Amino acid sequence: MNEAWRYFLLFFGASLVANILLIRFIALCPFFGVSTRLETSLGMSISVIFVMTMATSVSWIAWNWVLKPLGVGEFLYIPSFILIIASLVQFVEMVIKKTSPPLYRAMGIYLPLITTNCAVLAAATESVKPGFFTKLNITYNYGFPEALVYTIGIAVGFSLVLILFAAMRERLELAPVPKFFRGVPIAFITAALFSLAFMGFAGMFNL
Amino acid sequence: MEKERTLWGEFSKGFITTNPLLVLMVGLCSALAISTRVENCIFMGLSVIFVLTCSNVIISLIRNFIPDQVRIPIFIVVIASFVTIVDLTLKTIPAVYERLGVWIPLIVVNCIILARAEGYASGAKVSHALMDGLGIGLGYTVVILTMAVFRELFGTGKIVLFDTTVIDLHIKSMPVILIMFPGAFITFALFSALLQWYQLRKKKKLEEGSP
Numbered sequence: 001m002n003e004a005w006r007y008f009l010l011f012f013g014a015s016l017v018a019n020i021l022l023i024r025f026i027a028l029c030p031f032f033g034v035s036t037r038l039e040t041s042l043g044m045s046i047s048v049i050f051v052m053t054m055a056t057s058v059s060w061i062a063w064n065w066v067l068k069p070l071g072v073g074e075f076l077y078i079p080s081f082i083l084i085i086a087s088l089v090q091f092v093e094m095v096i097k098k099t100s101p102p103l104y105r106a107m108g109i110y111l112p113l114i115t116t117n118c119a120v121l122a123a124a125t126e127s128v129k130p131g132f133f134t135k136l137n138i139t140y141n142y143g144f145p146e147a148l149v150y151t152i153g154i155a156v157g158f159s160l161v162l163i164l165f166a167a168m169r170e171r172l173e174l175a176p177v178p179k180f181f182r183g184v185p186i187a188f189i190t191a192a193l194f195s196l197a198f199m200g201f202a203g204m205f206n207l
Numbered sequence: 208m209e210k211e212r213t214l215w216g217e218f219s220k221g222f223i224t225t226n227p228l229l230v231l232m233v234g235l236c237s238a239l240a241i242s243t244r245v246e247n248c249i250f251m252g253l254s255v256i257f258v259l260t261c262s263n264v265i266i267s268l269i270r271n272f273i274p275d276q277v278r279i280p281i282f283i284v285v286i287a288s289f290v291t292i293v294d295l296t297l298k299t300i301p302a303v304y305e306r307l308g309v310w311i312p313l314i315v316v317n318c319i320i321l322a323r324a325e326g327y328a329s330g331a332k333v334s335h336a337l338m339d340g341l342g343i344g345l346g347y348t349v350v351i352l353t354m355a356v357f358r359e360l361f362g363t364g365k366i367v368l369f370d371t372t373v374i375d376l377h378i379k380s381m382p383v384i385l386i387m388f389p390g391a392f393i394t395f396a397l398f399s400a401l402l403q404w405y406q407l408r409k410k411k412k413l414e415e416g417s418p
Contacts, residue, residue: 022388023388024240025235025236025237025239025240025388025391026236026240026309026313027236028235028236028239029232029233029234029235029236029318032232032235074295075291075294075295076291077312078287078290078291078294078312078315079283079284079287079288079291081312082283082287082315082316083280083283083284086279086280086283117316118236118313118316118317120316121312121313121315121316122309122313125309125312126309179407180400180401180403180404180407181396181400181403182403183403184232184396184399184403185396185397185399185400185403186396188392188393188395188396188399189392189393189396191392192389192390192391192392192393192396193389195388195389195392196388196389199387199388199389
């Protein structure tokens with residue numbers, strides 16, 4: 001029971017309390033780039049969840065079975081993690097191209113962007129190195145199941161906010177907004193209000 | 208008419224015409240997260256300038272030997288090596304390293320650096336790439352510093368640099384929200400609205416000038 005509760009807290013903390021977009025500002029570039037339409041953000045969310053889970057699993061294995069035993073983790077983790085992510089993205093791109101051409105047309109330009117999606121690298125790095133766990137009050141032992149739960153939490157938080165925000169932005173197009181605030185500035189103001197709302201989650205469970 | 212590329216032109220364009228944050232809208236993530244304190248911004252700005260300039264120069268040097276299909280992985284490896292240098296160097300200052308945290312490895316995926324490598328340095332002379340790196344890096348640093356000064360000064364009422372208080376407004380209740388998360392979005396929104404206002408005004412003036 002206690003163990004299950006801890007996993008729940010980990011998931012909850014990663015997805016809502018320390019939401020990767022609104023609270024930690026990681027991966028804002030694809031966020032503002034993709035979120036103009038609901039359809040593309042759905043596709044983006046699915047591929048981010050997929051890539052992120054794979055990337056963390058592979059880099060967790062690389063860190064614990066290869067880099068750490070060899071004693072080269074401290075100065076090789078950045079290049080090796082980013083290479084793992086880049087090759088995974090290439091793989092996902094090929095799969096989508098073969099299986100779903102319409103999705104590929106919609107996502108084509110954004111898929112290479114996942115390589116430079118900070119959230120993927122951040123999840124991979126933090127699952128093996130101390131990061132946000134020190135700020136939230138969660139015990140984390142760097143085991144594989146924990147890394148997986150944490151990553152899926154981050155990915156779900158990312159997708160949730162991306163989809164909510166895309167729906168909001170479609171309405172913003174029609175809203176009467178002051179001339180200087182059209183476009184990007186009003187999107188940021190909206191994000192600020194979202195962020196304010198998400199700060200409320202920190203009060204639950206005393207995290 | 209092809210405009211002559213001068214070294215100064217390559218350097219200065221990073222400030223306004225192709226400012227990475229306000230105009231190109233890349234590299235936002237770190238800018239918003241770091242700009243709570245002026246001190247963080249100084250270190251972050253220096254790291255970005257270093258990585259950007261070095262990777263620009265190296266990529267421009269090897270641009271003729273890279274096969275086109277594998278260019279992105281090669282760029283990333285070059286950038287990642289310089290980020291590792293920064294990572295290990297900053298580790299010697301534990302207080303700063305702890306506060307910047309995951310943002311140091313994340314310089315690798317800072318869109319500014321890959322965008323400049325792919326869009327500029329892979330097709331430019333070494334001297335131009337060097338100046339471009341310095342200019343864009345400085346443009347980024349200036350914007351995050353301005354944001355940080357605004358947020359720290361009005362969010363906490365004073366600016367603390369290396370444990371010494373530089374400016375103190377002596378006001379008790381400041382809008383704390385500016386240094387919290389929504390404050391980053393609000394500050395950036397104000398900045399980009401300001402830029403939009405400036406551009407609209409310039410456009411209007413041009414139209415009035417030539418009927």
